[in-house]
Amino acid sequence: MTNTIRVAVTGAAGQIGYSILFRIASGEVFGKGTKVNLNLLEIPAVVKAAEGVAMELQDCAYKNMASVNCYDDATKAFAGAHWALLVGATPRGPGMERSDLIRENGPIFVDQGRALNKAASDVRIVVVGNPCNTNALIALHNCQEIPANRFSAMTALDENRGRALLSLKAKVPVEDVDKLIVWGNHSSTMFADFENARIKGKAVAELIKDENWLRTDFLKTVQQRGAEIIKARGKSSAASAASSCIDHVTNLLKPGSLFSCAVPSDGSSYGIPKGIVFSFPVRTKENGTYEIDQTFKLSQFAKEKIKTSTDELLQERELIKDLLA
Numbered sequence: 001m002t003n004t005i006r007v008a009v010t011g012a013a014g015q016i017g018y019s020i021l022f023r024i025a026s027g028e029v030f031g032k033g034t035k036v037n038l039n040l041l042e043i044p045a046v047v048k049a050a051e052g053v054a055m056e057l058q059d060c061a062y063k064n065m066a067s068v069n070c071y072d073d074a075t076k077a078f079a080g081a082h083w084a085l086l087v088g089a090t091p092r093g094p095g096m097e098r099s100d101l102i103r104e105n106g107p108i109f110v111d112q113g114r115a116l117n118k119a120a121s122d123v124r125i126v127v128v129g130n131p132c133n134t135n136a137l138i139a140l141h142n143c144q145e146i147p148a149n150r151f152s153a154m155t156a157l158d159e160n161r162g163r164a165l166l167s168l169k170a171k172v173p174v175e176d177v178d179k180l181i182v183w184g185n186h187s188s189t190m191f192a193d194f195e196n197a198r199i200k201g202k203a204v205a206e207l208i209k210d211e212n213w214l215r216t217d218f219l220k221t222v223q224q225r226g227a228e229i230i231k232a233r234g235k236s237s238a239a240s241a242a243s244s245c246i247d248h249v250t251n252l253l254k255p256g257s258l259f260s261c262a263v264p265s266d267g268s269s270y271g272i273p274k275g276i277v278f279s280f281p282v283r284t285k286e287n288g289t290y291e292i293d294q295t296f297k298l299s300q301f302a303k304e305k306i307k308t309s310t311d312e313l314l315q316e317r318e319l320i321k322d323l324l325a
């Protein structure tokens with residue numbers, strides 16, 4: 001085992017933290033040939049709970065975990081990190097509007113962007129904490145030293161939800177469903193593009209001959225799945241979110257992967273304006289970077305759905321424009 005990396009995880013004592021940290025420490029994410037130093041970040045009032053998680057991580061005696069340390073200071077937690085998984089954020093409370101949540105969580109990502117700017121250089125940042133697209137935009141604006149293409153936000157859970165749903169409907173194994181790209185915002189306006197998706201290499205409509213279901217129930221179920229889980233479980237999705245975050249990271253590490261990933265738009269792809277973080281079909285390249293796949297054909301129906309999500313992201317940007325350095 002030769003390679004050693006440092007991974008910072010924020011919101012380490014939260015639900016997703018409790019699920020993802022053990023899988024990172026086990027070697028599942030970065031490979032059995034890599035040792036991981038884990039830096040856990042929590043707010044001061046909760047750092048004690050993170051210390052409890054750290055004790056459990058030590059008690060697993062994972063060969064792939066080189067160290068685990070807890071911090072309540074972002075600059076210390078991000079020092080020398082190769083990956084920063086920004087999971088921590090305040091959850092949406094009862095009666096709270098999305099716009100309130102954006103204003104509540106925005107400042108966290110100003111601080112964390114600045115801390116990354118000071119403390120890390122060769123780092124890749126994945127934003128999970130909601131509203132994740134706009135939080136990623138805030139963080140990258142406050143972190144001028146790190147290239148914008150090192151920042152992404154997670155829409156892999158939405159893609160996984162959609163793939164699972166199509167596989168159940170078509171009665172095929174989930175691995176037979178691919179190219180299901182979720183476009184836009186990780187919110188109820190996201191568009192899970194069943195028109196470009198493939199089941200066993202064929203158009204979805206060839207196997208699921210129910211266009212009305214695809215255009216209505218399918219899209220709505222993917223968009224509302226998070227709320228449905230809260231209703232059933234009494235808590236938000238955490239293990240599936242952690243699992244999808246692992247898919248997001250492993251896809252970014254594996255050249256040739258094609259997956260849904262929210263990245264900064266430079267204005268050159270699919271007519272999406274510059275200056276928002278938008279979920280596109282992202283293809284990982286050999287040298288650890290990625291490109292936006294340009295081969296997707298969008299119908300008028302898809303374009304309308306994508307426009308709704310684009311407009312929402314532009315409105316979100318307007319709400320936090322004072323936080324963009």
Ligand code: NAX
Pocket residue numbers: 010011012013014015016017041042043046087088089090091092108127128129130131132154155156157158186226236237238241
């Ligand atoms: P929890 O409320 O269980 O945990 C969040 C943790 O973050 C708490 O322990 C809190 O103390 C900590 N925290 C808050 N502010 C912090 C800061 N400034 N620095 C460090 N830690 C901080 O939430 P959990 O279920 O773990 O979800 C975490 C985030 O993921 C939420 O914002 C949630 O909305 C978001 N999600 C995003 C998803 C996605 O697909 N992008 C799906 C799952 C999830 O809903």
